[in-house]
Amino acid sequence: MALLEIRNVTRRFGDFKAVDAVSFSIEAGEFFTLLGPSGCGKTTILRMIAGFDDPDAGVMLLDGQPLTGIPPERRPVHTVFQSYALFPHMTVAGNIAFPLEMAGKSRDEIARRVAETLALVHLEDKGGSYPHELSGGQKQRVALARGLVNRPRLLLLDEPLGALDAKLRVEMQSELITLQREVGITFVFVTHSQQEALALSHRIAVMNRGRIEQLDEPDKLYGLPANRFVADFIGKINLIEVEVAAASKVLLTLKAAGLGEIAAADARPLQPGERGCFALRPEQIRVYGRKESADLKNRFDGSVKELLYLGDVTHYKVVLANGFAIEALMPNAAPGRAKFHEVGDAVTVCWRHDAGIFLRD
Amino acid sequence: MTSARRRFWCISNLNSGKLARWAVTLPPSLFLVVFFLLPALIVVAASLREPGEFGGLAPLFVDGAFTHALTLDSYRFFFGDTIYLEIFVKSFFIALLTTLICIALAYPLAWLIARSPKRRRDLLVLLVILPFASNLLIRVYAWILLLGPLNLLYTPVAVVAGMVYVHLPFMVLPLYTNLEKHDPALLEAAQDLGAGTWTRFWRVTFPLSLPGIFSGSALVFIPVLGMFAIPELLGGTGDLMIGNLIKEQFLDNRDWPFGATLSLLLTVAVLLCAGLATLAAKKSFKGTEAVT
Numbered sequence: 001m002a003l004l005e006i007r008n009v010t011r012r013f014g015d016f017k018a019v020d021a022v023s024f025s026i027e028a029g030e031f032f033t034l035l036g037p038s039g040c041g042k043t044t045i046l047r048m049i050a051g052f053d054d055p056d057a058g059v060m061l062l063d064g065q066p067l068t069g070i071p072p073e074r075r076p077v078h079t080v081f082q083s084y085a086l087f088p089h090m091t092v093a094g095n096i097a098f099p100l101e102m103a104g105k106s107r108d109e110i111a112r113r114v115a116e117t118l119a120l121v122h123l124e125d126k127g128g129s130y131p132h133e134l135s136g137g138q139k140q141r142v143a144l145a146r147g148l149v150n151r152p153r154l155l156l157l158d159e160p161l162g163a164l165d166a167k168l169r170v171e172m173q174s175e176l177i178t179l180q181r182e183v184g185i186t187f188v189f190v191t192h193s194q195q196e197a198l199a200l201s202h203r204i205a206v207m208n209r210g211r212i213e214q215l216d217e218p219d220k221l222y223g224l225p226a227n228r229f230v231a232d233f234i235g236k237i238n239l240i241e242v243e244v245a246a247a248s249k250v251l252l253t254l255k256a257a258g259l260g261e262i263a264a265a266d267a268r269p270l271q272p273g274e275r276g277c278f279a280l281r282p283e284q285i286r287v288y289g290r291k292e293s294a295d296l297k298n299r300f301d302g303s304v305k306e307l308l309y310l311g312d313v314t315h316y317k318v319v320l321a322n323g324f325a326i327e328a329l330m331p332n333a334a335p336g337r338a339k340f341h342e343v344g345d346a347v348t349v350c351w352r353h354d355a356g357i358f359l360r361d
Numbered sequence: 362m363t364s365a366r367r368r369f370w371c372i373s374n375l376n377s378g379k380l381a382r383w384a385v386t387l388p389p390s391l392f393l394v395v396f397f398l399l400p401a402l403i404v405v406a407a408s409l410r411e412p413g414e415f416g417g418l419a420p421l422f423v424d425g426a427f428t429h430a431l432t433l434d435s436y437r438f439f440f441g442d443t444i445y446l447e448i449f450v451k452s453f454f455i456a457l458l459t460t461l462i463c464i465a466l467a468y469p470l471a472w473l474i475a476r477s478p479k480r481r482r483d484l485l486v487l488l489v490i491l492p493f494a495s496n497l498l499i500r501v502y503a504w505i506l507l508l509g510p511l512n513l514l515y516t517p518v519a520v521v522a523g524m525v526y527v528h529l530p531f532m533v534l535p536l537y538t539n540l541e542k543h544d545p546a547l548l549e550a551a552q553d554l555g556a557g558t559w560t561r562f563w564r565v566t567f568p569l570s571l572p573g574i575f576s577g578s579a580l581v582f583i584p585v586l587g588m589f590a591i592p593e594l595l596g597g598t599g600d601l602m603i604g605n606l607i608k609e610q611f612l613d614n615r616d617w618p619f620g621a622t623l624s625l626l627l628t629v630a631v632l633l634c635a636g637l638a639t640l641a642a643k644k645s646f647k648g649t650e651a652v653t
Contacts, residue, residue, distance in 0.1 A: 050553055072552045085550035089568045098564075102555030146554065 001064055003028040003186055004049070004154060009058030011044050018044045020210035021058070026154075026188065031180050033189040035197040036207035037233070042190045046156050049188065051075050062153060073102070078152040082159045084143040086131040092142050093118070093127035099150040117149045120179065137168045144176075148183055157189045161196060173199050194234045198222065206230050222281075228359055231279045238282065238326050242358065244274040252358060254278055258322025263297045265354035280356035285328035287316050287341060288348045296350040302326070304345045316341070318349050407621035408435055416615035435622035445606070445623075449630065452602040455517070456585040459524040460578050463532040466525065467577065468570075471536035475543075482541070489533050497527065501594050508595065515597035523591040528584065532577035539573025540566075568645070575642050583631055603627050 002025035011019040019041040026032045034042035047053040048060065051072035060067045067075065078099065087095050093114050100110045118124050121141040131139060140160060147155050161169045161176075177200060180187050191197055197204050198218045205215040206229075214226040225231035232239065242254040245261060252266035262278055288294055290301070305325060306317035316328045326349055330340060341347055409431040411419040421427065439445050474485045492500060504523050508514040513522075543566065551561045589604030596602075603623065610620030 052549060052553075072549075073555050073557055077553075079550070079553045081546055081550055083544070083546050085544065085546040087547060087551070087565060098551070098556075099554040102560065150555075 002026060002061075003030075003063065004188075005059075005061040005064075006045070006049075007059045007061075009045070009048065009055045009060060011041075011048065011053065012056050017210045019048075019055070022207075022210070022212055023058075024205055024212065024215055026186060028186055029184055031177075031187045031189065031200060031202045033191060033197045033201035033204045034207060035191055035194060035204050035233075038192055040207040041210040042207050043158060046079070046158055046188065046190050049154065050077055050079050050156055076153040077156060078147040078150065078154075079156040079158060080143045080147045080160045082162055084131075084139050084163075086139060086142055086146070088131050090130075091127065092123065092129050092131070092134070095131070095142055096145050096149050099146065103150055113149055117145045120148070120182070121145045136164055137172065140164060140172060144179065148179075148185060151183075152185065154186050154188055157187060159191055160189075161191075161193075169196075176200060198234070206233060208233075224357060225279065225359070228277060228279075228361075231277075231359060236282050236327060236329075238280045238285075238356075239359075240278040240280070240324060240326075242276060242278045244270050244272050244276075244358070246272055251353070254358060256322065256324075259300060259320055259324070262356075263353040264356060264358055266358055270358070270360075274360060276358055276360040278356055279359055280326075280351060282315070282327045282329040283313075283331075284355035285326065285349050285351050287318060287328050287330055288350060289341070290346050290348055292348075294348075294350050297353045298355075299348055299350045300326075301346070301348055304341050304343050304347055307341070307343055314340070316347075318347060320349070404621045404624055408618055408625050409433070410618050412616045412618050416617065418617055435616075435618045438619060439622055439626065448601055448606055449603060449626075452586055452604075453630075453634075455521060455524065455602065456582045458521055459528060459585045460532075460582045462521065462525045463529055463581050464574060464578065467529055467532035467536050468574075471533050471540050471573075472566075474533075474537050475540035486534070486537065489530050489537075492530065498590060498594075500527065501591055504595060514595065515600075517596065517600055519595040520592050520600050520602075523595045524585050524588065527588075527591065528581040531580035531584075535577040535580065536570065536573040539570050543569055571642070571645055575638070575646075579635065579638075582634075586627065586631060 004026040006025065007023050008021050009019055009023070010017065010021050022041070022045065034045060036042050044053060048055055049067070051067070051070060054068070062075070062077070087098065090098070096114045096117055097110050100113060105113070114127070115124075118127055121144055123138060123141055123145070126134065126138060126142075131142065134142065140163075143160065147157075161172050164172060173196060176187075189197075189200060198221075201218055203215065203217055204221055206213045206221065208229050214221060214230045216224075216226075221230060221234055225234065225237075228239065231237050240256050240259070240262070242256045242262065244252065245255040246253040247266070247268075247270040249267060250265065252264045252268075252270060254262040254264060256262055256278065264278065286294060286296070287304075300320050302318040302320040304316055305319045308315040312332060314330050314332055316330065317325050318328060319325050328349060407418055411432055411434065413419050470489075474482055474489075477485060501523055504519070504526065505514060508519050508522070513519050547565050547569075548561050551565050556564060586602075587604045587607075589602065589608045592600050592602045592605055607620050607623045607627070610616045610623060614620075
């Protein structure tokens with residue numbers, strides 16, 4: 001049995017459907033992420049699980065029991081708020097002890113578990129400090145500790161890293177992964193950052209306009225996006241408008257206006273004339289000089305329009321014959337030989353026939 | 362720009378900044394020195410002099426000769442009879458009672474205003490301070506008409522009722538200002554972590570509102586102590602307060618030195634109370650001043 005099951009849940013605000021017949025289930029011990037642009041309904045789902053909002057239709061089951069009618073204070077679900085919402089008049093230890101006191105734990109147990117949890121988030125020496133004396137990263141850890149200390153069935157995290165600076169955010173990401181593995185509590189994480197979602201999650205639900213566009217593991221989402229929205233939302237991608245020219249059991253031939261034929265590995269029974277887009281990640285593309293040879297099926301001539309040297313990689317924008325500016329990422333593997341081409345150079349872009357995928361409209 | 366010229370620039374900037382600071386702070390400082398500090402010192406001096414024959418203070422020179430030096434007669438008089446200390450204690454008790462009742466009445470009101478929609482809040486605050494638009498005495502006279510038929514006029518109850526009525530807005534406003542600033546996410550967090558309605562109030566809202574309660578209490582307690590119009594109009598003969606006592610010395614008994622002594626002792630007592638309260642507050646406010 002799934003730990004949390006959401007079935008056909010809908011939430012309306014007036015005429016606006018914030019959440020539109022969403023279904024998914026979360027297994028115990030999972031790091032599950034709801035990813036999407038702001039206003040996609042991810043926070044509304046989180047608030048409904050916490051109990052601060054109720055679905056207009058649908059069922060939510062925790063351990064097989066319906067959550068409907070149970071107030072937030074009686075749900076075995078805790079939340080780490082985006083603003084942390086630490087109690088300013090209580091010490092760090094007082095904040096962490098709060099959920100244990102609410103649960104009526106004994107003094108000895110409270111003292112022991114507060115100390116354990118402080119150690120878990122590496123704040124052993126901050127128990128007596130007040131929240132306003134802490135840095136952003138430390139506040140974040142206290143909020144996490146307070147959410148974890150009473151071992152909830154589910155820990156909900158609402159954009160918890162949003163208020164941290166970039167470097168701290170990356171640090172906290174790996175700490176979150178370690179922490180979740182150590183305590184074994186199921187995390188439901190809400191974020192609009194695809195990078196954060198890919199780095200942290202076991203499974204990700206990509207949301208848009210109140211619906212789940214795709215629910216999958218991070219590598220599947222990135223490598224095999226289900227549609228245009230997911231492809232575009234997760235990572236950088238080239239989307240080329242195409243039409244199916246021919247489809248065999250192993251090879252799909254696509255036609256791009258003004259460019260010619262693109263070969264793709266696709267076994268789906270597609271009909272010639274079907275329209276859609278060809279999705280290709282920049283790192284799958286090689287940029288060669290016209291005279292360099294490469295034994296690749298897909299080869300298109302163009303000229304370098306922009307070039308960004310980023311140290312480990314060089315980012316190219318190459319204008320093709322039909323005016324499409326394709327983006328390519330070349331790793332700078334050989335020392336001292338960073339730039340292969342200059343702006344204005346005539347180049348050939350190539351990719352393997354199994355590098356990209358066709359997305360039907 | 363050469364470095365010498367730049368230095369000159371900095372210095373002249375500094376000077377003009379200093380000048381501006383003086384220009385802004387000097388007039389109010391001067392005002393306070395002339396109309397507060399000097400009179401206060403005069404009160405201290407007056408309490409150590411002898412009364413004049415027809416009120417005021419005894420003249421310093423009689424027939425060109427310097428007469429009396431300073432005397433502690435007034436203080437001896439105050440401590441020589443327990444009646445004055447009793448009136449002090451009773452006044453403090455009435456001020457304390459008024460403050461507590463004001464807290465109890467103002468808290469729900471301030472809370473409701475802080476929770477109401479933003480555009481209605483200003484109107485509600487205006488309603489709270491609306492009574493100030495009419496004269497204090499007129500409002501107190503209205504209480505005579507109200508309390509008369511209830512047989513409560515000229516009793517301590519009437520005094521406290523009048524005091525609470527007049528000072529309630531001074532408690533509502535600072536409390537409202539404090540409660541309005543509370544982050545609703547804190548109550549949500551408390552509920553999320555298992556706190557019911559009452560626990561949320563006592564563990565989160567109330568401790569965070571202590572600074573508001575404290576400043577409201579100061580605004581009620583101190584003026585009530587010195588108030589003389591209300592006990593005179595609504596209280597009986599036994600409901601004399603320090604304010605009445607002081608007024609009597611200056612206007613009826615014509616004993617300015619004793620009036621000055623009473624004023625001075627009242628000030629000292631209030632400062633003592635405020636000091637103790639601040640000490641206590643510092644302990645319980647830890648962390649809250651960062652929010653409010």
